[in-house]
Amino acid sequence: MIAELRRRAYLSAMQVATWLPRVALPFAAPSRLELLDAAPAVLLEDTPAPSEVPAAQAAPAAEARPKIEVPRPGSTQRQAVQPEAEPSAAADAPPAKAEVVPPPRFSLQLLRAGNCLLLVELPTGEAFQSRDPAYLLLKDLLRAAGLPDSPQLIGEPVRWPLLSRGNMDQGPDAARDFVQGFVAARQEEQGECACLWLVGQPAIRFAGEADSEAVNLELQVEGLGAAWALPGLEQLMDEPQRKAELWQAMRRIMRRWKNTE
Template structure:
């Protein structure tokens, strides 16, 4: 059985304004005498049997689910009990500031070692394959001597200063990117060229020398380049690359025959 308060709520939801129970309801409020006076008298012999005599009382376990089903059917959700999320209009969404783009990280500094040499009236900026100065029996140094003999230049080149190693510093906030490396290498070579005087041609041996002194890439191998501040240059593959790919030597020799006029005619 249900309480009087809940019973009245159900009747209001079903729009029942007046009702009279057939039997005494437990937990019910006292009946209104005026309503009882309006009810017609029913002879005792014609009165219907009490509900308790006709319909057996249902067990408490069965009555509880029935009340639950009725409650779910007639209850009306209260306004605002489950508010819907506000839908943002298109103009407001467009007015929102865009997220700031992620800060692009600076590329790592290039790493290379270059040695400046002089052979006759030519200067050579050569990549050091191991990062250390040449030794007399190094295979790369022996190959360089062969190239100088084939070019008609002294095969015992003079070392000019210490190798140029990049990056300069392992720590610190100084810019050591590709542009800084190019400016440093070109400034270093230009200063040495002024000290040495006449220079018929500058050899750029190896990709780091071609990239940071000649401002070119591997596509410039075996070609002549004109570099501002450095004059006429000749781009060559690296010594280690020539040892790994001997087939490049034929193309190098053909290019050398065309460029050789630069230092041959000035002797």
């Protein structure tokens, strides 16, 4: 009877309510058949009878119970909400910095030849000298166009950027506004202008608001009137084949200043 009580204590500790031994157990009470029909049997491996287990090993086994994890209320909900609470990688990323566009750099000289104004890129950044190759080429162009070959300088060269330091905006838009304002003011002072020559890419871009493909073309610039885009003097010296295209364009446009003389 003592062995039977101890066996039931073991089974209760393991939370086994119904069991069926594979062999006859010594000192075991007879099985109740009504329990075997109501629930499936749990088969036990051949184990020594509790009376054969040493007392030193039986005591810890009786005390050991299987650990059952019981979910706490709300734990599942917290796990589901946690990923949404974590900030995304895009939110943690620092804001993208606006790209800083360096100010353009150029030097332009405004001149007058007959009834035309010329806004010419200075190849060296310095004012024209009488023996400069670029200036001699400009005189040749004026003679070919039927204009005086000794153009009159109007004001000092326009150099951009205006300031080497400071917080003033000196980007492309500011350069365009400044150059167009400068030329418009000089046009009012000089009186009638049949055509504005834009010689070189900086003059075409910031006075004529056109790109590099506008070379040898007539332009109509708001506030400045009719204009003609020419390659730069240095480019004409480096690429002499461009002079033929320039001459053909000049023959078409020459009527602008010839008809007003």
